[in-house]
Amino acid sequence: MAGNDGASVPALGEARDADEAPVPLGYGGTRALSQVDPLARYISEAEPLHDLLRRGLIQLSGFLLKRTIAGPRAIVDYEPVEAARERIREATEGLRSLRAPTSAAHHRGHLAAALVAIESALASALSTTDPDGDALFHFVQESERHLRAVGRATPGFEAVDFKQACCAMQGGVGAPFEARFIG
Numbered sequence: 001m002a003g004n005d006g007a008s009v010p011a012l013g014e015a016r017d018a019d020e021a022p023v024p025l026g027y028g029g030t031r032a033l034s035q036v037d038p039l040a041r042y043i044s045e046a047e048p049l050h051d052l053l054r055r056g057l058i059q060l061s062g063f064l065l066k067r068t069i070a071g072p073r074a075i076v077d078y079e080p081v082e083a084a085r086e087r088i089r090e091a092t093e094g095l096r097s098l099r100a101p102t103s104a105a106h107h108r109g110h111l112a113a114a115l116v117a118i119e120s121a122l123a124s125a126l127s128t129t130d131p132d133g134d135a136l137f138h139f140v141q142e143s144e145r146h147l148r149a150v151g152r153a154t155p156g157f158e159a160v161d162f163k164q165a166c167c168a169m170q171g172g173v174g175a176p177f178e179a180r181f182i183g
Helices: 036-072 078-097 102-125 136-153 174-178
Strands: none
Touching: 036 078, 036 102, 036 136, 078 102, 102 136
C-alpha cells in the first residue's frame, strides 16, 4: 500500500523498523522540520535536558514529602537528594552547551530559571538552617512553575502526562479529578 507521498505504508499489524518510517510532509508537500532547522535541533537537544530537570524536581519533591511527613526526630533518607544532584549536574552541563535560536530564547530562559530554582532547592534540602523545609518548598514550587511554562510553550515538554498516569483509568483522565469537585 502506498501513502500520499508514495512511501509504502505497512498493513495493520505488519512490523516495520522505525528507520523505515516515512518522513511526515509539511504544508505544500515540503518535508516537516528537519535536524538542519535550528528550532528542530534545539528542541531535540532541549528535550532530554527538560527530562533531567523534571526528574530532579520529582526526586526533590519526594524528599520534601518524606521529610515533611517524617517529623523532626525521624531519620530521613537522603538518597533522592543524591539522585537529584546527579540529574541536576547532567542538566547543568547540557544547558551550558545548548544554543537556542531567537524563536526559542524564551523557552531556554525558562529552562535556565528552572535549573537555578532546582539548584537552590538542592542547597535547601542539604541545609541545616531550614528544618521545616520552607525554602525547599519555595524553590520546588518555583522550579515547577518554570517547567510548566516550558510545557505550555512546546508540545512534548509537559511536566506530567496524565494520560499515562495510573489514575487515568479506562474512561479518560478527567474522571478521577472531577470527582473531587462534584458534591
